[in-house]
Amino acid sequence: RAIKKLQSDGTLNQPFMWGTATAAYQVEGAWKEGGRSPSHWDTFTHNKGMENGDVACDFYHKYPEDIQLMKQLGFTHFRYSISWSRVMNGELRNEQGIQFYRDLTQELLRNNIEPVVTLYHWDLPDQYDWRDENVVNAFAEFADLMFSELTDVKHWITLNEPWVFCALGYHYGLHAPGTEGPETGMLQCGHNALKAHARAYGVFKERYDPHRPGAKVGIALSSHWFEPLEPSNAADQELSEKKRDLMLGWFAEPVYGSGDYPPNVKSHYGDQLPVFSEAEKAMIKGSSDFFGLNHYTSVYVDSTRGGGSDETRIKHGAPIGALAGSEWLYVVPWGFNRILTYIKTRWDPKAIVVTENGMSDADTSDVTSLVNDYSRIAFFEGYLTEMAKAILHNDVPLVGYLAWSLLDNFEWEDGYAERFGLIYVDFNDPGRRRVVKQSAEYLGGLIAQAELCR
Numbered sequence: 001r002a003i004k005k006l007q008s009d010g011t012l013n014q015p016f017m018w019g020t021a022t023a024a025y026q027v028e029g030a031w032k033e034g035g036r037s038p039s040h041w042d043t044f045t046h047n048k049g050m051e052n053g054d055v056a057c058d059f060y061h062k063y064p065e066d067i068q069l070m071k072q073l074g075f076t077h078f079r080y081s082i083s084w085s086r087v088m089n090g091e092l093r094n095e096q097g098i099q100f101y102r103d104l105t106q107e108l109l110r111n112n113i114e115p116v117v118t119l120y121h122w123d124l125p126d127q128y129d130w131r132d133e134n135v136v137n138a139f140a141e142f143a144d145l146m147f148s149e150l151t152d153v154k155h156w157i158t159l160n161e162p163w164v165f166c167a168l169g170y171h172y173g174l175h176a177p178g179t180e181g182p183e184t185g186m187l188q189c190g191h192n193a194l195k196a197h198a199r200a201y202g203v204f205k206e207r208y209d210p211h212r213p214g215a216k217v218g219i220a221l222s223s224h225w226f227e228p229l230e231p232s233n234a235a236d237q238e239l240s241e242k243k244r245d246l247m248l249g250w251f252a253e254p255v256y257g258s259g260d261y262p263p264n265v266k267s268h269y270g271d272q273l274p275v276f277s278e279a280e281k282a283m284i285k286g287s288s289d290f291f292g293l294n295h296y297t298s299v300y301v302d303s304t305r306g307g308g309s310d311e312t313r314i315k316h317g318a319p320i321g322a323l324a325g326s327e328w329l330y331v332v333p334w335g336f337n338r339i340l341t342y343i344k345t346r347w348d349p350k351a352i353v354v355t356e357n358g359m360s361d362a363d364t365s366d367v368t369s370l371v372n373d374y375s376r377i378a379f380f381e382g383y384l385t386e387m388a389k390a391i392l393h394n395d396v397p398l399v400g401y402l403a404w405s406l407l408d409n410f411e412w413e414d415g416y417a418e419r420f421g422l423i424y425v426d427f428n429d430p431g432r433r434r435v436v437k438q439s440a441e442y443l444g445g446l447i448a449q450a451e452l453c454r
């Protein structure tokens with residue numbers, strides 16, 4: 001019914017996108033094959049002796065098998081990212097690396113699966129630094145290369161979650177390059193990320209758009225939903241709104257709103273926040289054809305606590321939702337409707353694509369329980385019901401839903417301890433055996449039904 005509504009609205013002039021999402025460093029492996037040079041994630045994990053993506057799911061070699069699984073399950077779209085240091089070696093193109101992505105793209109299309117390509121999902125070539133302005137030009141050139149090579153791709157995402165790679169990479173030190181430092185580094189990163197995104201969007205519009213009917217370019221932003229602990233308390237409301245701005249508005253307001261940072265972000269960081277020129281604002285404003293949202297969880301905001309501890313997962317003794325396999329991930333379906341409706345109300349984008357949504361199980365040797373993943377089925381049932389409500393009752397122009405993730409994979413600083421996959425991967429098996437989980441069958445059945453209703 002929700003999809004029918006989007007069709008009669010005119011929101012959907014193409015089939016709803018039912019897909020799964022992945023990222024290069026989390027699945028590919030083959031870290032030094034085909035002329036690939038290291039990214040800062042290779043260097044970070046190797047230097048720290050952490051688990052790493054050297055082999056990961058071996059998607060680099062096994063993608064034809066994975067595409068058959070997607071096809072059997074009925075997915076219409078697949079989101080993957082480009083490893084920048086696979087396709088470029090410094091300023092030079094690496095033909096073998098480019099060929100890998102041409103082959104992957106063609107194999108998807110041969111199987112009637114539409115590619116959704118993320119240019120950057122956190123694996124920066126070692127020689128760059130997001131705090132340094134020269135990354136902006138370098139990214140625009142990399143984007144140009146991929147736009148020119150992957151001519152059949154209709155959905156492009158420039159950057160995945162600048163909040164995460166800037167905050168965790170340059171402030172908290174949890175992600176590559178592992179810099180723990182003042183907020184200035186993270187803010188400089190965000191500033192360059194917005195410029196890099198807008199430059200890439202501009203390159204596409206000027207050079208490729210005229211010959212690519214229907215092609216779209218966007219950005220994927222991540223945010224929790226921030227719910228006032230006491231909805232009637234004005235201070236909780238105000239602080240919740242500020243937290244939405246610090247996570248989502250920081251990037252969404254420049255791109256989908258005014259072209260500049262929101263007032264809450266400006267007042268919070270003061271002089272530390274870099275300033276856009278008028279020309280930069282004009283370039284950033286409107287630089288996206290759809291709103292890509294990565295959403296997983298919600299938190300309560302409690303203004304009475306103050307300081308760094310104004311977030312809580314507990315209200316009147318009860319948790320906000322069931323805890324998944326990651327300490328930050330509580331299952332809160334109603335927060336999904338709220339954040340979707342919030343985005344629609346505040347920025348009124350032409351289209352929203354949920355570019356990631358899913359949940360983790362903690363790793364265990366009990367493979368049967370990992371494959372019979374009924375709590376993940378409950379997660380999808382809850383979140384998809386709320387998504388349908390957002391479409392039906394709140395007029396949210398949602399055109400696609402991509403579940404995170406196709407495969408259990410390398411979960412960044414948490415290594416292989418958390419499994420987000422619809423498909424189980426045996427990381428002890430050199431062949432990286434796959435087993436389709438119950439939740440994948442559930443989503444497959446749901447897609448088939450949605451298609452029948454069209």
Ligand code: GBH
Pocket residue numbers: 023026160161164222294296328356404411420
């Ligand atoms: C996504 O980020 C990523 O795009 C994807 O690569 C990843 O595998 C997936 O999530 C699952 O984690 O917020 O400081 O408590 C979602 C945003 C950012 C949420 C990091 C968890 C943990 C540190 N994630 N965050 S913190």
